[in-house]
Amino acid sequence: xxxxxxxxxxxxxxxxxxxxxxxxxxxxxxxxxxxxxxxxxxxxxxxxxxxxxxxxxxxxxxxxxxxxxxxxxxxxxxxxxxxxxxxxxxxxxxxxxxxxxxxxxxxxxxxxxxxxxxxxxxxxxxxxxxxxxxxxxxxxxxxxxxxxxxxxxxxxxxxxxxxxxxxxxxxxxxxxxxxxxxxxxxxxxxxxxxxxxxxxxxxxxxxxxxxxxxxxxxx
Amino acid sequence: xxxxxxxxxxxxxxxxxxxxxxxxxxxxxxxxxxxxxxxxxxxxxxxxxxxxxxxxxxxxxxxxxxxxxxxxxxxxxxxxxxxxxxxxxxxxxxxxxxxxxxxxxxxxxxxxxxxxxxxxxxxxxxxxxxxxxxxxxxxxxxxxxxxxxxxxxxxxxxxxxxxxxxxxxxxxxxxxxxxxxxxxxxxxxxxxxxxxxxxxxxxxxxxxxxxxxxxxxxxxxxxxxxxxxxxxxxxxxxxxxxxxxxxxxxxxxxxxxxxxxxxxxxxxxxxxxxxxxxxxxxxxxxxxxxxxxxxxxxxxxxxxxxxxxxxxxxxxxxxxxxxxxxxxxxxxxxxxxxxxxxxxxxxxxxxxxxxxxxxxxxxxxxxx
Numbered sequence: 001x002x003x004x005x006x007x008x009x010x011x012x013x014x015x016x017x018x019x020x021x022x023x024x025x026x027x028x029x030x031x032x033x034x035x036x037x038x039x040x041x042x043x044x045x046x047x048x049x050x051x052x053x054x055x056x057x058x059x060x061x062x063x064x065x066x067x068x069x070x071x072x073x074x075x076x077x078x079x080x081x082x083x084x085x086x087x088x089x090x091x092x093x094x095x096x097x098x099x100x101x102x103x104x105x106x107x108x109x110x111x112x113x114x115x116x117x118x119x120x121x122x123x124x125x126x127x128x129x130x131x132x133x134x135x136x137x138x139x140x141x142x143x144x145x146x147x148x149x150x151x152x153x154x155x156x157x158x159x160x161x162x163x164x165x166x167x168x169x170x171x172x173x174x175x176x177x178x179x180x181x182x183x184x185x186x187x188x189x190x191x192x193x194x195x196x197x198x199x200x201x202x203x204x205x206x207x208x209x210x211x212x213x214x215x216x217x218x219x
Numbered sequence: 220x221x222x223x224x225x226x227x228x229x230x231x232x233x234x235x236x237x238x239x240x241x242x243x244x245x246x247x248x249x250x251x252x253x254x255x256x257x258x259x260x261x262x263x264x265x266x267x268x269x270x271x272x273x274x275x276x277x278x279x280x281x282x283x284x285x286x287x288x289x290x291x292x293x294x295x296x297x298x299x300x301x302x303x304x305x306x307x308x309x310x311x312x313x314x315x316x317x318x319x320x321x322x323x324x325x326x327x328x329x330x331x332x333x334x335x336x337x338x339x340x341x342x343x344x345x346x347x348x349x350x351x352x353x354x355x356x357x358x359x360x361x362x363x364x365x366x367x368x369x370x371x372x373x374x375x376x377x378x379x380x381x382x383x384x385x386x387x388x389x390x391x392x393x394x395x396x397x398x399x400x401x402x403x404x405x406x407x408x409x410x411x412x413x414x415x416x417x418x419x420x421x422x423x424x425x426x427x428x429x430x431x432x433x434x435x436x437x438x439x440x441x442x443x444x445x446x447x448x449x450x451x452x453x454x455x456x457x458x459x460x461x462x463x464x465x466x467x468x469x470x471x472x473x474x475x476x477x478x479x480x481x482x483x484x485x486x487x488x489x490x491x492x493x494x495x496x497x498x499x500x501x502x503x504x505x506x507x508x509x510x511x512x513x514x515x516x517x518x519x520x521x522x523x524x525x526x527x528x529x530x531x532x533x534x535x536x537x538x539x540x541x542x543x544x545x546x547x548x549x550x551x552x553x554x555x556x557x558x559x560x561x562x563x564x565x566x567x568x569x570x571x572x573x574x575x576x577x578x579x580x581x582x583x584x585x586x587x
Contacts, residue, residue: 160313166275
């Protein structure tokens with residue numbers, strides 16, 4: 001019985017282009033594909049049902065694409081693993097398409113040219129784009145020392161995700177490749193911050209200003 | 220308290236003070252109050268902390284050539300990316316707002332609670348059991364067709380699959396011209412009058428001429444392709460392959476602004492497709508030629524490099540990158556590229572032109 005096949009077995013049959021396997025695949029996973037697409041359609045502010053229908057077809061086409069390339073790349077025999085996989089893949093495909101639809105509706109699709117007008121002007125702590133870039137380069141160089149060893153690349157990524165991209169320690173810890181808990185991320189950030197901050201003071205000679213009322217994530 | 224160096228707080232103690240730890244000994248606090256040296260140092264630490272915290276708001280989203288393709292982000296979110304690829308991509312995303320955003324969206328998608336009872340879904344025809352069975356039948360046919368025709372390339376299959384799926388709405392796409400037909404006409408038009416130094420996909424050799432974009436010089440093939448494209452574009456406004464064909468037609472007409480617009484949209488719909496990246500590079504090349512912009516030449520090189528990364532043995536891509544490299548004075552790289560092209564395509568008219576250009580770059584250090 002196809003309904004008793006494991007995910008891995010079902011996917012193997014689907015890749016062999018067996019119609020009953022596709023029926024079973026759609027029976028099991030159409031709800032998650034459709035719900036994931038619907039979520040993105042709503043997020044993009046689109047309400048037309050036809051768009052949702054087209055996007056679902058796009059997802060199936062993509063899943064069939066190049067001899068089921070995406071499905072062949074899936075390795076996990078747990079039903080919830082495939083469920084999560086299809087949820088993310090469907091959302092990703094739907095978002096790409098929705099953004100194109102929204103851009104077309106706005107008459108967009110134009111790249112913002114790189115020009116001096118788009119450079120950041122004086123903003124917050126930085127006098128201009130150059131000051132911002134110089135500071136980044138300085139911290140990048142400083143980070144090399146406290147992040148030596150096998151985990152150097154990982155530790156630097158975590159530091160920059162937090163400080164440049166504004167991610168929370170929890171969000172960072174949710175990436176399994178980092179293999180750290182939220183507490184672990186916080187502890188690493190605290191260690192790196194202290195070393196970077198001291199080195200910045202040493203190398204910049206800047207020691208002006210009163211230490212006052214700092215927002216600090218580790219209080 | 221006297222300001223004796225012996226009594227100054229250590230770096231670690233000052234760090235803890237700046238972190239705002241609540242359990243600091245009162246003696247430290249009293250010292251900082253009284254000691255100008257330590258207060259000043261703490262102020263310096265605080266100032267650097269403020270700068271670090273201001274970094275996120277100063278980041279600007281400017282996608283670059285080093286940006287990875289979209290799939291890696293959901294693979295990382297799902298923990299199914301190879302470890303080395305994941306760490307390399309994460310190192311990039313940590314420094315690139317565009318990619319960090321894509322990764323964050325993939326994580327949001329992974330963690331989202333889905334409303335499977337969404338009325339939007341319930342009302343869709345594809346959610347009925349009858350349509351699901353039809354869908355399974357179509358997908359099986361598409362998968363079998365793909366397996367049987369893989370030698371023709373995935374894009375042709377994709378058009379076929381799209382045609383099969385198009386039957387849902389009762390439309391028989393298979394009887395209509397495909398974007399592949401239009402592309403063949405465009406390649407023919409290019410072969411009749413080569414308006415750009417870059418090679419056009421699938422086109423036969425033609426010597427390079429300088430007559431650009433003159434309506435009265437339009438070939439019958441170009442007019443025919445343009446008519447097909449206009450008709451199908453109105454039917455399928457969000458079809459990446461037709462957008463690509465439309466962009467190619469504009470390239471032949473030397474309408475690089477329109478070509479850029481069309482091809483950028485095609486790139487969104489067909490992310491990472493090497494042929495779209497190559498067409499986009501051609502559009503930047505034309506704009507560079509029109510405005511003599513070194514930055515546009517560089518963008519073209521970056522795009523061609525991305526395309527070559529995905530389609531390593533495509534001689535046309537190497538030919539085009541060799542041409543553009545010459546325009547940014549990267550002569551050693553241009554020489555290397557011509558040699559690589561000649562390794563891939565050692566005979567024929569294109570190879571003759573390549574040899575001549577290679578000799579010129581070597582002799583004069585400047586492309587034809």
